[in-house]
Amino acid sequence: MNREDPRVLRTRRLIRESFRTLLRSKGFESITIKDIARQAVINRATFYSHYEDKYALLDEITEQAFLETMPEQAREARQFTDEVCELLILATYRYTVDFYRTCRMDSKSIATLVDRKMKSMLQETIETILLRTEDIAPANRRRAKMAAAITGAAIYSAAYEWLTIGDDDSTGPLVETTLPYIMNGMNELLLELSGPAIKTGR
Amino acid sequence: MNREDPRVLRTRRLIRESFRTLLRSKGFESITIKDIARQAVINRATFYSHYEDKYALLDEITEQAFLETMPEQAREARQFTDEVCELLILATYRYTVDFYRTCRMDSKSIATLVDRKMKSMLQETIETILLRTEDIAPANRRRAKMAAAITGAAIYSAAYEWLTIGDDDSTGPLVETTLPYIMNGMNELLLELSGPAIKTGR
DNA sequence: ACGGATAAGTCGGATAAACGACACATTCCG
């Protein structure tokens, strides 16, 4: 199917919007494909020619929301600087706030799914940034991936923690505690990365 | 083409909304079919399978707006009472206000078209009400139509005049001058209508 | 007045969406 076809774009957008609407009034688990089709005023069969099931739809929506939340300056960065890191932290926090405030959480399943997706998006973003810096020895790619995984998880859990404590909408303390922690560990690794390949076994 | 088909409903709604949007930023005459199609993100050929041209589209939009503006109580009335007449006057005024405030008026052509449509909608509405009153002799239908035409035109021009003078948003004076005038002439006719058929030639 | 550019309509073939039907799984209730 042609992703550029105006009919396809319209239908997919309709489905996404209907799903978001439903998420505001019902729990994820209790939303049926029939509900989505009815809300979007499309045929139920049409849904299946675009998404495998509602989990795939949730995945796409989560991804899209992430990309919309994350400023381009962060996604397109060529170096993992303090500034970029701060952007990542703030965007992640904003994302979780939006998500958890607009969606009903009947079961924890949706939270789990979204958590996983968010972490992988963060990780991918960071990994891309790290691999863009020219001076990384090809043999150190694996280390860069590790760093991305760790950092992604760190940022996400920091944002999540800050949200659940949530007696305050200020983000100052969130950044002030998370940023040094991450950049410290990251700089450690970056030093090694820019050098020659690390010897195995050390 | 099946008017109930969800695709048809969606497409027509898209076209109408796009047209309304365009009317807010461009003059009617300078809007091309291409503009409409581009704005609605539909194929240009698709437009032609729903509307003959932009004049037909304007006609439909005007009619729809009229029906939305006119309260059901007026449209469904079974007698042409003072109360109903007041509703017609007020709704007509509200309609003209909305229309002339939201649409750009580059040339006068659109105003002419809308004027005509509005008058005919008003006339039709009044005619329907008059013909609904059971005690009208069938032979007097023609007279009822005349009354409807006169009254429709009167109400519309009163509303229009009130709008163009327009130093004031109050509608009191509008109703106070128009209503007695109309009901006087109308009651005159209604008396004759409810009697036997009028003799021809008098 | 003439030629180029842009819009108006129209047409045929390709494709996405609608629709109804089907078999199967799940849930719910007497």
Next chain:
DNA sequence: CGGAATGTGTCGTTTATCCGACTTATCCGT
């Protein structure tokens, strides 16, 4: 327990929309 009701996923056919191409009409500048 059993059966009724509801949701899932898929299929074949019909229909609306897309798309590109074409002709005709209208507008505009040199």
